[in-house]
Amino acid sequence: MSYLNIANLGEDFVAQWLESTGWMILQRQFSCRWGEIDIIAEYTENIREPVLAFVEVKTRSFGSWDDGGRGAITLKKQAKIERTAGIFLAEYPEKSDYTCRFDVAIVSYEIAAKNNRQLSVTQEPIAVCLGEYKFQLQEYIPAAFEYL
Known part of the structure; x- marks a missing residue:
């Protein structure tokens, strides 16, 4: 399977997890000339101010070389995502009053059992098997750009 397909499956996994925790997915792979944002989600349940x-x-x-992807979130990458978020907010001005944050999801994958060809949730926390791959949410970092 190609890297692009693996990345899309990882994004699918995170989107499903976010929805299961009360988030509503607004956009997937939102792109403009400045860059792309994998997932844009909003949370409005039981809070005073909606969060985007x-x-x-x-x-x-x-065991990836870049610390599970953390090393790929450079200041340049953060700036591209921030500019792209600005474009999204310009296109959807009704969301501009929301509290906005930039989150990072670190997902690992490995080849699962060869005879496992259907979706099945494992007993491990926040893990799923999709086809021949097992995905696990290693870390979800809310407001990550403040910490990276």
Whole structure:
């Protein structure tokens, strides 16, 4: 399977997890001339101010060279995502009063059992098997750009 397909499966996994925790997915792979944002989600349940999360998903095999994708979130990458978020807010001005944050999801994957060809949730926390791959949410960092 190509890296692009693995990345898309990782994004699918994170989008499903966000929805299961009360987030509503507004956009997937939102792009403009400045860049792309993997997931844009909003949370409005039981809070005073709605939250808009611009989520960067990094899907890597176990033991990757760039610390599971954390090393790929450079200041230049952050600036591109921030500019792209500005374009999104310009296109959807009704969301401009929301509290905005930039989250990062670190997902690992490995080849699962060869005879496992259907979606099945494992007993491990926040992990899923999709076809021949097992995906696991290693870390979800809310407001990550403040910490990276």
